[in-house]
Amino acid sequence: MGATAGAVWGRAEQQDFRSRVRGTLLGTAVGDALGAPLDALSLDEIREAHGPLGLVDLTFGHGRRGAVTQLTQLTLFSLDGLIRAQVRRDTGAWHPPTDLHRAYLRWAATQHDWGPDERRKEDGWLAREEWLYARRSPSRACLLGLADETMGTPGAPKNPGETGPEAAARSAPFGLLVGWEPQLVLQLAVECAAQTHGHPTAYLAAGAYAVVVHALARGESLDAGVQRALQLLSARPGQQPVADALQHALGAVRQGMPTPARVEELAGDGTAEGLLAVAVYCALVGEDVRHGLCLAVNHGGPSGVAGALTGGLLGALHGETALPPAWLAELEGRPTMLVLADDFAMEMTQGPALHGPGGSSPGWLARYPRA
Structure with a gap:
């Protein structure tokens, strides 16, 4: 797609982008669930519990089928924070990591408050969705x-x-910031990951994952996205475990039929780089979205994270309709996600x-306040 900031979007481009945004968010949530x-x-x-083929359909979790976890909740607040960052740019305050940190603090409130505080209009509409509490x-x-309220950074x-x-x-x-250069996408993901996960392996895996999604959202191939991530990682201290995991995933594709044992081997100890490798591998070898997701979750490792990461890639690659x-x-929460x-x-x-x-739309600023 290659759109840049300020570019004029045609109708077909807008529809394709919306499908990929929906696909990325819903794919993450479906894989999580x-x-x-x-x-x-x-x-x-x-x-x-589920037969010799393992789990092949949604099952009960948190009292219902299709329930999502913190992985989806925080992904929603990531999107919300990015919108708020764009809106706040009008004020001259342009520091997206700070806006994302504020969004994550709104998520943190959902983990200890009984429900939304209707008096806090500055929280915006997403923080008033009761199902997220x-x-x-x-x-x-x-x-x-x-x-x-102290914000972590890569330096601290x-x-x-x-x-x-x-x-x-x-x-x-x-x-999904398709108008940004890939290295800026990597940097933003790294800075926001360091707010909770301060080891270089964790925040560089987050950056590499965002770069791969970025390539897919722009209509490029998964392999091209991985190669770009490897190129951008090469100059980063502490990147070797993440780069090795990505190379391992690419090599595993050539090792015959996919199996749960291979997925478990890629996942390793369940750290960030291993789950990134699982997602890349399953997205590459999956015959379709359903097959890729089932492969990602049927193993003895962190199945929810593997499903969420794989779903995000497949959704960005194929769009919502796949x-x-x-x-x-x-x-759970699909109407909120679509909006x-x-x-x-x-x-x-x-x-x-x-x-x-x-000029500004009062309705938009009520949904995504500048405060």
Whole structure:
């Protein structure tokens, strides 16, 4: 697609972009919902519960089919934060990591408040969605990293020993900034990941994942996205484990039929670089979205994260219409996701018409306050 900031978008380009934004967000959520109920199970236990093929359909988690976890919740707030950053740019305040940090603090409030505070108009509409006020397996790193208002940075990160994949799993929205150069997408994802996951492996995996999504959202191939991520990583201190994991994923594609054992081997200890490798591998070898997602979650590792990361890639690659309709129909929070995805697409393609020096839409600023 190759659109740049300020570019004129044709109707076909807008429709394609909206489909990829929807696909990325819904794909992340569907993968999360599919895999999360398997997180505590070994492969043998998965097969005992769901048959020799493992899990092939949504199952119950958190009291319902299609329930999402903190991975999807935080991905929603990533999108919200990016929109708010664009709106706040009109004021001359342009520091997206700060706007993302504020968005993540709004998520943190959903983990300890009973429900939305209607008096806090500056929180915007997403923070008033009551269904988000639910603790869905929040990771210790995210809760600790967002426990106060001090923002972690790559130079002074929160949880500097944390190598988990949760920051990467909320980073797909950064790749949807198709008007940005890839190195800026990488940097923003890194800075926002360091707010909760301070080990270089974790925040560089988040950056690499965003770069791959970025390539897909611009209509490029998955392999091209991985190669670009490898190129951009090469100059970063501490990048070798992430680069090795990506190379490992590419090599595994040539090793015959995909199996759960190969996915488990790629996942390793369940750290960020291993789950990134799983997502790339499953997106490359999956015959379709359903097959790729089922391959990603049927193993003894962190199935929810693997599903979320893989779903984000497949959704960005193929767009919304490639996702299994039956799964989307049962997906928790789908109406919210569609509204947010469409708002993001509108902001990215028509932002100057919604707010700016020439005038602003009061309704838009009520939804995404500058405060």
